Structure formats: structure tokens, C-alpha cells
Amino acid sequence: MSQKLSIAAEVFAYMEDLAGTDGIAVKVNLSKEKIEKINQVCNAYHNDPGELINVLHETQHEFGYLPAEVQDVIAHNLHLSVAHVYGVVTFYSFFSMIPKGEHPVSICTGTACYVRGAEMVLEEFKKELHVKVGETTPDGRFSINCLRCVGACGLAPVVLVGEKVYGRVSPDGVKAILEEYRK
Amino acid sequence: MIELTIDKKKVRVEQGTTILKAAQQVGIEIPTLCHFELCDMGIENRPGGCRVCVVEVEGRRNLAPSCITEAEDGMVVKTHNIRVLNARTTVLKLIISDHPFNCLVCAKSGHCELQSLATQFGIRSLPYEGEQSHYRKDTSPSIIRDVDKCIMCRRCEMMCNEVQTVGALAAVNRGFMSVVAPAFEMNLVDSPCTYCGQCVSVCPTGALTEVDHTNDIIRALSDPAKTVVVQTAPAVRAALGEEFGLDPGTLVTGKMVAALREMGFDYVFDTDFSADLTIMEEGTELLQRIRGHLAGDSSVRLPILTSCCPGWVNFFEHNFPDLLDVPSTAKSPQQMFGAIAKSWFAGKIGVNRKDLIVVSIMPCLAKKYECQRDEFKTDGSPDVDFSISTRELAAFIKQANIDFLNLPDEDFDDPLGESSGAGVIFGNTGGVIEAACRTAYELHTGKALKKVDFHELRGVEGIRSAVIDFDGLKLNIGIAHGLGNARKLLDEVRAGTSHYHAIEIMACPGGCIGGGGQPYHHGHSEILAKRAAAIYAEDERKPIRKSHENPSIIRLYDEFLGHPGSQKSHSLLHTEYFPKSNEVSIYLNGHNGK
Numbered sequence: 001m002s003q004k005l006s007i008a009a010e011v012f013a014y015m016e017d018l019a020g021t022d023g024i025a026v027k028v029n030l031s032k033e034k035i036e037k038i039n040q041v042c043n044a045y046h047n048d049p050g051e052l053i054n055v056l057h058e059t060q061h062e063f064g065y066l067p068a069e070v071q072d073v074i075a076h077n078l079h080l081s082v083a084h085v086y087g088v089v090t091f092y093s094f095f096s097m098i099p100k101g102e103h104p105v106s107i108c109t110g111t112a113c114y115v116r117g118a119e120m121v122l123e124e125f126k127k128e129l130h131v132k133v134g135e136t137t138p139d140g141r142f143s144i145n146c147l148r149c150v151g152a153c154g155l156a157p158v159v160l161v162g163e164k165v166y167g168r169v170s171p172d173g174v175k176a177i178l179e180e181y182r183k
Numbered sequence: 184m185i186e187l188t189i190d191k192k193k194v195r196v197e198q199g200t201t202i203l204k205a206a207q208q209v210g211i212e213i214p215t216l217c218h219f220e221l222c223d224m225g226i227e228n229r230p231g232g233c234r235v236c237v238v239e240v241e242g243r244r245n246l247a248p249s250c251i252t253e254a255e256d257g258m259v260v261k262t263h264n265i266r267v268l269n270a271r272t273t274v275l276k277l278i279i280s281d282h283p284f285n286c287l288v289c290a291k292s293g294h295c296e297l298q299s300l301a302t303q304f305g306i307r308s309l310p311y312e313g314e315q316s317h318y319r320k321d322t323s324p325s326i327i328r329d330v331d332k333c334i335m336c337r338r339c340e341m342m343c344n345e346v347q348t349v350g351a352l353a354a355v356n357r358g359f360m361s362v363v364a365p366a367f368e369m370n371l372v373d374s375p376c377t378y379c380g381q382c383v384s385v386c387p388t389g390a391l392t393e394v395d396h397t398n399d400i401i402r403a404l405s406d407p408a409k410t411v412v413v414q415t416a417p418a419v420r421a422a423l424g425e426e427f428g429l430d431p432g433t434l435v436t437g438k439m440v441a442a443l444r445e446m447g448f449d450y451v452f453d454t455d456f457s458a459d460l461t462i463m464e465e466g467t468e469l470l471q472r473i474r475g476h477l478a479g480d481s482s483v484r485l486p487i488l489t490s491c492c493p494g495w496v497n498f499f500e501h502n503f504p505d506l507l508d509v510p511s512t513a514k515s516p517q518q519m520f521g522a523i524a525k526s527w528f529a530g531k532i533g534v535n536r537k538d539l540i541v542v543s544i545m546p547c548l549a550k551k552y553e554c555q556r557d558e559f560k561t562d563g564s565p566d567v568d569f570s571i572s573t574r575e576l577a578a579f580i581k582q583a584n585i586d587f588l589n590l591p592d593e594d595f596d597d598p599l600g601e602s603s604g605a606g607v608i609f610g611n612t613g614g615v616i617e618a619a620c621r622t623a624y625e626l627h628t629g630k631a632l633k634k635v636d637f638h639e640l641r642g643v644e645g646i647r648s649a650v651i652d653f654d655g656l657k658l659n660i661g662i663a664h665g666l667g668n669a670r671k672l673l674d675e676v677r678a679g680t681s682h683y684h685a686i687e688i689m690a691c692p693g694g695c696i697g698g699g700g701q702p703y704h705h706g707h708s709e710i711l712a713k714r715a716a717a718i719y720a721e722d723e724r725k726p727i728r729k730s731h732e733n734p735s736i737i738r739l740y741d742e743f744l745g746h747p748g749s750q751k752s753h754s755l756l757h758t759e760y761f762p763k764s765n766e767v768s769i770y771l772n773g774h775n776g777k
Contacts, residue, residue, distance in 0.1 A: 081349075081353060081366070081375075082350065082367075083344075083350055083352055083353035083355070083366040083374070084350065084353045086366040087354050090357065091356070092357075
């Protein structure tokens with residue numbers, strides 16, 4: 001299992017423990033190795049508070065998302081308040097505090113895909129998976145995100161699942177795409 | 184130097200001066216909202232966000248925000264032509280369009296800068312109707328956040344992060360959804376907030392206010408079964424008058440006592456008394472530690488740090504949990520007062536602890552939290568029941584229909600109302616350590632102090648140091664006010680490079696006179712200077728100026744406590760500190776805060 005997935009698995013195990021409680025309080029216990037990984041990223045940027053956005057980018061690339069505990073470690077290393085780090089994480093839509101699913105579904109809503117019906121495709125995914133944009137299914141298998149143009153406008157509307165590209169997707173085809181991963 | 188023209192007036196300023204400041208030099212006050220400054224303290228907030236201060240600069244297409252636009256040679260600026268006035272009015276109307284209209288019941292009404300600007304600009308209609316942003320209210324023991332009233336000036340964020348280095352508040356989320364909040368939108372009570380209240384003291388609107396205990400006190404005063412005593416902190420008397428239109432720096436000690444008596448308090452006492460008591464305990468501890476250190480006792484920790492300031496106590500519990508044995512164990516004057524009032528004094532007047540209510544009037548919001556701390560309770564009943572700020576007292580006096588300005592001057596009651604000048608200067612930065620030096624010098628040398636004023640310990644610089652000669656024993660004294668400055672001295676202590684024997688720390692810039700519960704200074708740092716001068720003036724006119732010469736203090740030790748540092752003193756007047764984790768433990772995922 002990749003590092004990304006192992007963290008996601010931890011989170012979901014924890015979320016399951018909390019099933020039935022109000023709200024979704026997620027607590028991640030960072031292992032020594034993971035803290036070391038964050039430290040490495042921060043060190044690569046000389047723990048410079050001015051590099052916060054780059055550090056967040058790289059950490060999210062490593063972990064898939066930015067849970068509170070990760071932000072805490074970054075704030076400590078960069079000598080910033082956690083409140084400030086959280087402020088930056090919530091300002092930029094690229095950063096997420098929700099772990100992506102095992103199979104992240106990205107629907108292009110750029111101009112070409114949009115005029116060719118991306119909106120309806122997106123609605124179909126939301127209906128099929130019962131989650132909103134930016135959310136992850138409770139079983140942790142799928143998440144939905146929108147992106148703006150993957151440079152394959154000839155194939156519009158375009159959908160990505162993980163790294164795999166699907167072109168000319170119609171709402172009717174959504175179920176079939178998901179079936180590939182549901183097995 | 185460069186020369187520019189503002190409203191047809193020529194002005195010469197240094198390169199780098201903003202148009203706003205250049206205009207001030209020729210007596211032109213450009214209205215501002217997000218901009219905030221305490222120039223004597225080097226504190227400034229100028230995000231250039233609100234655009235109320237825009238001016239027209241000849242040759243520029245757009246209006247320029249004067250608080251962040253630097254003056255240039257030959258510039259021609261107009262600060263109040265129709266284009267500028269229209270722009271300011273539009274900006275204000277847009278800000279108000281996302282602001283609640285419940286000014287009538289707002290705690291900040293009458294002191295709100297947005298309200299003042301709306302009045303100044305004669306805003307009579309609000310053409311921009313639309314959605315308003317809403318967020319949950321957050322109440323902590325000291326501070327209420329009602330961010331629906333926030334205009335995102337970010338003054339509080341500047342105070343909390345840059346000046347105080349507490350880091351409890353930051354702007355989070357984006358656009359219409361943005362709010363100032365703790366990390367992960369926790370409640371203030373779960374954040375590293377120290378309740379210093381500096382965010383409240385700079386908030387232009389009612390977004391950040393204090394928890395008001397006036398009604399609890401009215402209830403206690405109207406209960407015939409209760410004996411209600413009140414203590415007033417030193418800094419209150421130097422600022423309360425401002426709320427009644429008196430010049431800053433006017434001492435209103437006598438009128439304040441008269442007002443409290445008229446309001447129905449059974450005994451009007453003085454926190455200055457327990458400040459003297461603090462000096463007896465803290466000064467003794469200081470000497471013990473220094474003598475132990477000089478005798479080579481390696482278990483003695485130096486420097487010793489003052490512990491009167493509850494914001495500071497919260498700060499070191501959060502940020503320096505490894506140094507909890509460094510501060511003095513002496514309780515703050517507020518809590519020493521409560522402990523003595525509910526033991527010695529209650530016994531003297533034959534009132535049961537449960538029937539005695541102790542109220543404190545403080546320049547401080549952290550005192551509200553302090554008096555609720557578990558270690559200051561006996562069987563669940565607190566030593567100090569309610570703490571209200573200088574502002575709350577002023578509002579209370581007005582509510583009670585008391586003609587404050589025409590009250591006669593009255594004296595505090597005995598015995599907890601008698602104090603020395605040393606107790607008074609607790610209100611200023613450097614005052615506690617000066618008071619401690621007056622007593623510790625005489626205790627250590629056995630000689631009378633020739634000059635009681637230690638001018639070398641006074642001033643407004645954020646970090647000060649002085650060497651005080653105790654007849655051959657040279658003590659290195661450090662002073663810091665503002666928690667960011669305190670952090671610098673504490674980092675030295677942690678690194679083992681601190682050369683100080685004793686350090687005084689006050690959380691608020693200026694000390695208690697600049698406390699989070701004082702009348703709003705709206706950035707006029709000269710007000711703080713005048714309050715400080717008033718405190719020193721009160722000290723000078725006191726017949727007794729050293730804590731150990733206060734006859735009521737001497738009596739308290741004779742009759743009840745024994746000697747400073749006695750077992751009884753320790754159980755009543757000393758405390759311990761607890762590590763507070765800053766770690767993220769529980770938070771709401773994503774944006775559940777909405």
C-alpha cells in the first residue's frame with residue numbers, strides 16, 4: 001500500500017470508530033516517519049515562513065491532504081501560528097483537509113468540457129456516489145473534485161479517475177466508469 | 184526630504200512617509216478604519232484593506248489608500264473633494280451592508296469606530312441589500328467573539344500574532360466566508376488564547392467584547408443575605424475618568440470610592456493593599472532565591488519572574504511549560520485579596536465564607552478567567568466571585584444614575600483599603616519590580632532606602648534592563664511588556680543565556696494602564712502615557728511608599744499570617760502553575776464551524 005493510502009486507511013479506521021457520534025471529528029496520529037517526512041519538506045525550504053505555500057503544496061502531494069496534525073507540525077517548524085497556517089489552507093481551494101478517496105474522480109469543468117455537458121456528468125457522479133464536490137465517500141473509495149482543463153479539449157467532456165483519462169463522457173456512461181473500480 | 188501639496192498646503196516630509204502621516208503634519212486628519220497605530224510602542228496595522236482613507240492624487244487614475252501610499256516629491260493630493268467623499272461613503276455603505284443593524288443593543292455602541300464613521304459621513308440610507316455573512320458566536324471566560332460584526336480590519340490578528348505572539352487568531356476561509364478565528368475554527372477556550380484582551384482593545388466594532396458580569400453583581404448587591412466587598416486595581420483610577428469626559432490621566436480615586444459606596448458595596452477596598460502583600464511574599468521569595476543562588480545552591484532557579492499578570496501566566500503555561508518553576512509562586516494581587524478577604528477579613532466581621540461576595544474592578548480581561556481557575560476555589564466557591572473591567576464599571580455607574588463628576592472624594596475602608604505608593608505603581612510597566620526593589624533593598628541591607636524612585640526601571644521601551652545596587656549586591660533586572668517581548672526574554676531563559684536575576688513581565692503594552700479592560704484608547708498612545716504619569720503622581724503623594732511599611736500589612740502578618748513565606752502564607756497566598764498543551768487535539772473537520 002502506498003503511503004498516501006496507508007494514512008487514508010488510518011483516518012477511515014478512526015472515522016469508523018466515531019460512527020454515530022455527532023460531526024466528523026478526525027484525529028490522525030502521525031507516526032514518527034510521517035513527522036520526519038514533514039520535517040524533511042520543511043527543511044528543504046530552510047524552515048522559511050515565506051515558503052509556507054510551497055511547503056503545503058509538497059506536503060499535500062506526499063499525504064494527499066492536510067490534516068490538522070500535519071498543519072501543526074508545519075506551523076511549529078516554520079515558526080508560524082497554527083491559526084495562520086490554517087488560514088492559508090482554507091484560503092486556497094487547492095488545499096484540502098479531507099483525504100481524497102482511493103480513486104479520486106476529477107471532472108473537468110473548463111470551458112470546452114462545460115459547453116459539452118460537464119455539469120450533467122458531474123451531477124451524475126454526485127448522484128451515484130452520494131457526495132458533494134470536495135468530499136469523499138464514507139468507505140473512502142471515491143472522492144469528487146472539479147478541475148479546469150487538462151488540455152484534452154478534443155475529448156470534451158473529460159473525466160479523470162486517478163491518472164486514467166476518460167473522454168467524451170456522457171451521464172449515461174458514469175455508472176460504467178465507476179463499475180470498473182467498484183469490483 | 185520631499186515636498187508635496189495636500190489640500191493646497193505644502194508639507195515637507197521624510198522619504199517613505201505615507202500620505203496619511205504627511206497630512207497629519209499639516210493638521211489634516213484623513214478618516215481611517217482598518218489602520219491602527221500605537222506609535223510610541225511601534226505597533227501598527229495597515230493592511231490597506233478598508234479603503235476608507237482613499238485620497239485623490241493628481242495624475243493617478245485611481246484613488247489611493249493614504250495609509251499605505253508613500254508621499255512623493257511634487258505630489259498634489261486632495262483629501263476631501265467630491266470624488267473622494269463619494270468613494271468613502273460607498274465603501275462605508277458596502278461595509279455596513281454586511282454588518283448587523285442592531286447597534287441599539289451592541290456592547291460597543293457609542294465606542295464603535297464604524298458607527299462614528301457612519302455618523303461622520305451622514306449615512307442615512309443603505310442601498311445595498313443582500314446576503315449577510317453569519318457565524319456562530321463564541322464565548323470564553325473573558326472574551327466574546329461575535330464575528331458577524333467583524334469588518335476584517337485584522338487589527339486583532341496583528342495584535343495577537345505580531346505584538347503578543349500568541350497566535351490564537353488569524354483570518355481564515357475566503358471572500359464572503361472569511362472570518363477571524365482560531366486554528367481549525369476551534370473555540371477561543373480551546374485555543375492558545377491568553378485572554379490578554381488586546382484584540383478587544385483594538386477591535387473597531389463589537390466583534391470582540393468582554394464577558395459582562397455587571398448583572399451578577401447587581402444580583403449580589405440586592406441580596407440582603409450577602410456582604411459584598413469590592414477591590415479596585417491600581418490602573419482603574421487612572422483611566423475611569425475618561426469614560427466621564429475627563430482628560431486622560433485624571434485621577435478619580437476618591438470619586439470612584441464614593442461611587443462604589445453609593446452603588447451599595449458594603450466595603451470598598453483596594454487591590455493596592457494586596458499589591459503590597461504581593462511584594463511582601465514575592466520580594467521575600469526574590470531575596471531567598473538570590474541568596475540561595477549566591478550561596479551556591481544549584482536547586483535554585485534564576486531569574487525569578489513576576490506572576491501578577493494572569494495573561495502572562497496563561498502565556499507561559501501555554502508556551503513555556505518546561506519553565507513552570509521559574510515564575511514566582513506568589514498569587515496575583517487580585518487573588519491574594521480574595522484569599523485574605525474570605526479568611527482574615529471574613530473572620531473579623533463574623534461573616535460566613537458563603538455569604539461574602541468579593542468583586543474586583545480590573546483593567547484586565549484575563550482577570551475574569553483567573554478568578555474562575557480551580558486552584559483559586561475552596562470547595563467550589565471562588566476567592567474572587569466576579570471580576571469586571573474599568574469599562575464595565577463606568578457603564579455600571581451610569582446605569583446606577585450616579586452623578587460621577589459631582590461626587591465628593593472618599594477614602595477606602597479599613598483594613599484592606601490601606602496601601603503604599605509601591606502598591607499603586609503596579610499599574611505601570613516596571614512598577615512591580617520597582618515596588619519589589621523598594622522592599623527587598625531594605626530587607627536585604629537593613630538600611631533605609633534614600634531614594635525610593637527607581638527612574639531607571641521606568642519607561643515605555645518594550646524590553647528594558649537595569650542594574651540595581653543593593654549595597655554591593657548588584658541585581659540585573661529585566662522588564663518586558665507585551666507578550667512578544669516577554670517571549671524574547673523567556674527564550675533566553677530557556678537557552679540558558681539570560682543574565683537577569685529578576686524579570687517583570689506584563690502582558691499588555693504599557694502594563695495594566697493599557698490593559699484589555701481599560702477605556703478604549705483608539706490608538707492614541709498619549710493617553711497611555713498620561714495614565715502612566717497619573718499612577719506615578721498617585722505614588723508620589725502617598726505618605727507611605729514602601730509595601731513593608733503599610734500598617735495594615737504589618738497588622739495582617741502580626742495577627743494572622745506570621746511572616747512572609749510562612750506556612751499560612753503559602754497555603755493562602757501562593758499557587759502553582761499547570762502546563763497547557765498547544766497541541767491540536769480535537770477539531771471540527773473542514774468547515775463545520777459555519
